[in-house]
Amino acid sequence: MSTVRDTYEAVIGLEVHAQLLTNTKQFCGCPTSFGAEPNTNVCPVCLGLPGALPVLNREAVSMAVRTALALGCAIRHRSVFARKNYFYPDLPKGYQISQFDQPFSERGALDIPLEGGGNKWVGITRVHLEEDAGKNLHGVAEVPGKSVIDLNRAGVPLMEIVGEPDLRGPTEAVAYLKRLRDVLVALEVNDGNLEEGSFRCDVNISVRKRGAAAFGTRVEIKNVNSFRHVHRAIEHETARLIAVAEAGETFRQHTRQWDDESGRTVFLREKEGSDDYRYFPEPDLPPLILEEAWVESLRSGLPELPEARRQRFMHDLKLPPYDTEVLTGHPKIGDFFEAVLQAKPGDAAWAKRAANFVMTEVLAEARVHGLEASFPAKPAQIVELLELVEAQTISGKQAKEVYAAIKNTDASPAAHVAEHGMAQVSDTASLEAVCRAEIEGNPKQAAAYRAGNAKMIGFFVGQVMKQTKGSANPSLVNDILKKLLA
Ligand SMILES: [Zn+2]
Numbered sequence: 090m091s092t093v094r095d096t097y098e099a100v101i102g103l104e105v106h107a108q109l110l111t112n113t114k115q116f117c118g119c120p121t122s123f124g125a126e127p128n129t130n131v132c133p134v135c136l137g138l139p140g141a142l143p144v145l146n147r148e149a150v151s152m153a154v155r156t157a158l159a160l161g162c163a164i165r166h167r168s169v170f171a172r173k174n175y176f177y178p179d180l181p182k183g184y185q186i187s188q189f190d191q192p193f194s195e196r197g198a199l200d201i202p203l204e205g206g207g208n209k210w211v212g213i214t215r216v217h218l219e220e221d222a223g224k225n226l227h228g229v230a231e232v233p234g235k236s237v238i239d240l241n242r243a244g245v246p247l248m249e250i251v252g253e254p255d256l257r258g259p260t261e262a263v264a265y266l267k268r269l270r271d272v273l274v275a276l277e278v279n280d281g282n283l284e285e286g287s288f289r290c291d292v293n294i295s296v297r298k299r300g301a302a303a304f305g306t307r308v309e310i311k312n313v314n315s316f317r318h319v320h321r322a323i324e325h326e327t328a329r330l331i332a333v334a335e336a337g338e339t340f341r342q343h344t345r346q347w348d349d350e351s352g353r354t355v356f357l358r359e360k361e362g363s364d365d366y367r368y369f370p371e372p373d374l375p376p377l378i379l380e381e382a383w384v385e386s387l388r389s390g391l392p393e394l395p396e397a398r399r400q401r402f403m404h405d406l407k408l409p410p411y412d413t414e415v416l417t418g419h420p421k422i423g424d425f426f427e428a429v430l431q432a433k434p435g436d437a438a439w440a441k442r443a444a445n446f447v448m449t450e451v452l453a454e455a456r457v458h459g460l461e462a463s464f465p466a467k468p469a470q471i472v473e474l475l476e477l478v479e480a481q482t483i484s485g486k487q488a489k490e491v492y493a494a495i496k497n498t499d500a501s502p503a504a505h506v507a508e509h510g511m512a513q514v515s516d517t518a519s520l521e522a523v524c525r526a527e528i529e530g531n532p533k534q535a536a537a538y539r540a541g542n543a544k545m546i547g548f549f550v551g552q553v554m555k556q557t558k559g560s561a562n563p564s565l566v567n568d569i570l571k572k573l574l575a
Contacts, residue, residue: 093335097296099327100304101262102214102254105269106247107279108221109152110460114244115220116143116186117373127226127239135244136179136545137182145170149218149246152278154193154379156248156386157216159272162197166379170218170371174362187249189368192217192375199252199272200396201264202414211265212253214333221245248278254293254304259323263316266290271395275420280459283315286489290319305334309344310354322347326354361370363575398423406430406440415448418536421462422455429470432476442475450492465496474502481562482512512562517569520553520561524569527552538574547571 114121117134124274133141149485157164171189176483198214221293223240250269256262269289281288310326326345331342345354357447369561375566395417402413416426426447433439454465474491477483483506491502506512528535538545546567553566 092190092219094331095327096299097331097334098257098299098329099323099330100254100295100297100307101256101258101323102293103252103256103262103265104291105250105252105266106221106289106291107250107273109149109246109248109278110280111146111148111152111246113146113148115146115149115218115246116244119244125241126565127237127241130241131243135181136240143371145374145377146246148249150193150377150379152246152276153216153248154217155276155387155391156250156273156278157194157197158384159276159391159394160197160199160213160216160250162194162213162216162322164379164384165191166193166381166384167191168193168217168377168379170374170377171368173219173366173368175366177222177239177529178236179225179243181223181240181243185220187219189363190215193379193476199265199268201261201268203264204260205527209261210257211255211261214251214253216248216250216341219247219249221247238243247435258327259320262292262323263320266316268395271417274460275395282459286312287316288477289314292319292322294323294326294330296327296334297453305330306340306342308342308354309360309417310347311344311357313347318347318349321349321352322354327353329354331472361422364507397424405435405529407437408440408444412441412448415452416444419457419462421457421460422452425451425455425462425464425468429471429475431468432472439479442478443471446471446475446488446492450489454496466492467499468489470495470500470502477506480505481564484559486559487511499575517565520557520566521569522574523553523556523561524566524573527556528570528573535574536550546574549574 095532108121111121113119114130114135117132119130119132119135122130130426134143154164168188169191170186172184173187173189173193174184176183192215194217195215197216198210199213199524200210201206202208221242221244223238223243225238227236229235229237252265256265270279270283273288274281277286283290290313292310292313293307294310295305297303297305308326308330310322312541313322339485342360342362344357346352347358397415399413402408403410408416415422417423426443429443429447430440451464451471456463474488474495477491478485478488487506491505495505496501496502531549533551534545534548538549550563550566552562553570554563
């Protein structure tokens with residue numbers, strides 16, 4: 090049954106602010122290191138003292154250009170920095186240096202998977218460079234009841250990635266954010282930590298009747314700091330905006346904030362238009378000129394991007410979409426898997442066996458944080474283990490036992506198997522004796538099998554496995570039993 094809600098659609102565009110992983114700030118040499126004493130990573134430039142002049146960080150430009158290239162953006166070889174003027178205590182200069190009408194890149198796109206299968210391209214309006222503000226702190230122990238400001242973050246390089254309003258619901262929005270984060274992490278330009286605020290998301294959302302061409306009045310939900318919050322905030326706000334539209338109410342464009350505890354958005358402030366910021370070209374910085382040759386050298390130096398790796402896993406290795414998603418979920422997970430693959434390049438059966446083992450065993454205890462990941466075993470150990478299975482020296486079940494014993498150590502799986510006499514029994518003569526004894530000991534079941542109950546073979550295989558404490562090669566046992574029961 091269709092509801093009123095189904096007659097509307099949400100129109101969503103995301104703005105992501107990503108902190109660039111440079112060693113120094115955007116326009117001065119202060120370190121960007123996290124966790125320093127408040128107001129120690131500062132200098133006249135990032136404090137906004139009169140007469141201090143900004144100098145652009147080449148590393149930040151390189152990271153942002155690589156990102157824009159990875160997102161398929163066109164690069165403008167001449168761009169301009171602009172002052173965005175506003176007053177806020179954490180902004181010592183009284184303006185933020187950003188890019189406005191002449192950003193260094195524009196018109197890219199990002200491919201996202203759709204819920205029901207298939208994919209969709211989401212437009213990227215632009216990627217531009219700007220700088221972070223400081224941080225207001227409330228309720229600090231040393232200064233109770235007061236608000237204080239830490240300017241260590243002021244001037245840290247930020248990259249803003251503005252997406253087109255091409256998203257139509259919370260699931261698409263989260264898929265977009267995850268894909269974008271994967272790209273930034275693969276490029277090693279950002280650590281992708283939403284919770285820690287180094288990857289921040291503003292949600293622009295409006296609703297309109299399905300089929301309508303015009304956009305409804307939009308609201309902006311500021312700084313939503315987890316994928317789950319983005320999903321919930323969009324779900325809630327869509328319902329709220331539809332209710333407002335159905336009631337025939339109008340409102341002005343404004344900014345809201347997601348309150349996860351109450352599960353709703355709350356009014357924050359009237360939205361400033363760009364006129365309110367009185368943008369003008371930054372007089373202390375020359376236009377940014379990106380030489381064609383330099384841009385091309387950055388382009389040719391791009392690593393394989395997550396999407397290309399996904400395509401390769403799916404098409405060359407014939408891995409199912411689920412496995413592909415899991416194994417490309419973080420660049421370091423992909424690297425680990427590829428190291429196991431390298432033992433038998435291009436072997437699809439090996440790839441599937443490796444995928445299963447890595448997903449069920451290794452990833453169960455892998456830790457991923459930012460750009461880093463740690464695993465309980467080394468790829469070489471997994472290769473050795475899977476080779477033992479492939480050679481039928483041990484069974485798949487035994488492989489899990491061996492893995493449990495050798496993980497978090499440098500031990501060799503083959504050595505462990507030898508030491509513990511774990512090699513599966515593939516000695517036909519000794520297995521035949523066990524099989525014969527089981528058939529003689531269970532005449533009723535043997536008769537049932539001979540009378541046509543083929544399933545009874547499972548009973549005998551089980552008995553033999555029990556007798557041999559799981560060390561028999563099950564497919565060999567199966568063959569012997571069939572022969573003896575025939
Ligand atoms: Zn500084």
